[in-house]
Amino acid sequence: MKKIIYIVVLLFSLVAYSQEADKLFAEGNTFYKEENYSRAVGVYLSIEEQGLESDELYFNIANCYYKMNKVAPAIYYYEKALKTNPTNEDAIANLAFAKRMTIDVIEDLPKTFFQRFSASIIQKLPFDTWAIIAVIASFLASLLFLLYYFSSSSKKKLFYFNTSILAVFVLITSVIFAFNNFKTVQKNRVAIIFVPKVEIKNAPSMSSDDVFELHEGTKVIVLDELDNWKKIKIADGKIGWIYTNDLKEI
Incomplete structure (x- = not known):
């Protein structure tokens, strides 16, 4: 009670x-x-x-x-x-x-076919949505197989068999897409520069050399972190270190 x-x-x-x-x-x-x-x-x-x-x-x-x-x-x-x-x-x-309000103009590195396919197809849906599609596909595959097994008509058997194979294909594809999407999200820690201007260093130290400059609103990928510093990469492939308080992870 x-x-x-x-x-x-x-x-x-x-x-x-x-x-x-x-x-x-x-x-x-x-x-x-x-x-x-x-x-x-x-x-x-x-x-x-x-x-x-x-x-x-x-x-x-x-x-x-x-x-x-x-x-x-x-x-x-x-x-x-x-x-x-x-x-x-x-x-x-x-x-x-x-x-368009940002100052930095950064050229993207050329993408491979799989990177373009991932961005245009796989990343269009969150990984949990792909997981839901996989669960639905598994339920349909099971149901269609049972209908195939208990059906007495040869035409219906053929139909149920083919559609169950299709459901299994969707299931496998959705699982692969969900796993790939999840890995991409975990790997690509996206952050935005939150200071008007910042010098990116070649090492996690204020005394290290400046390698390039970024401005407010620029999107970066966080690769690593050490103490109060984060190692970042920008779209053109340049890598450097930035003070943690100068950006904000999404």
């Missing part, structure tokens, strides 16, 4: 928590429509501080920062929106506009 009461209380708490978040989100939208972007972003950030995540929330936060001409946080939250939902077309479009 105590467990049932606990579950009921928990469910009511979750519902109330969700309603409060929805109320705050609507309040933030009202401030945004009134062009009071500082108040709007404050409300949105209070929702984030509660541990809630969604691409719509991150997208609205990014829009507020973009309207306030704060390039680094705008790009940071557009990237967070796309990390949560890579198919958010509005975030993709607005991120492109935000990047």
Whole structure:
């Protein structure tokens, strides 16, 4: 009986928590429509501080920062929106506009066929979505095989057999894509430069030589870290060290 009461209380708490978040989100939208972007972003950030995540929330936060001409946080939250939902077309479009506010012009290294395929297909969906597709495909494959096994009609047997093979193919492909996506997310620790200008060092030390310069809003990949320093790589392949407080990981 105590467990049932606990579950009921928990469910009511979750519902109330969700309603409060929805109320705050609507309040933030009202401030945004009134062009009071500082108040709007404050409300949105209070929702984030509660541990809630969604691409719509991150997208609205990014829009507020973009309207306030704060390039680094705008790009940071557009990237967070796309990390949560890579198919958010509005975030993709607005991120492109935000990047025009940055100073650094960095040429991307040529990509291999697999890198292009991964970016255009595999990375278009989060790894948990691929995992869900795999689970659905496994259920369908099992069901179709049972229908094939118990069917008395030769035509139906052929149909169920072929579709079960197709479901197995989708299952295997989805598992591979999910695993690849997960490895890519874990490997590519993306961060945004959050200071107006920073000198990138050739070693994790203030006395080391400068190798290149970056500016606010530039996207980098974190390769390693040591004490208060992080080793980064930019799109053209250059590598160096930056002080941890000068960037923010997504």
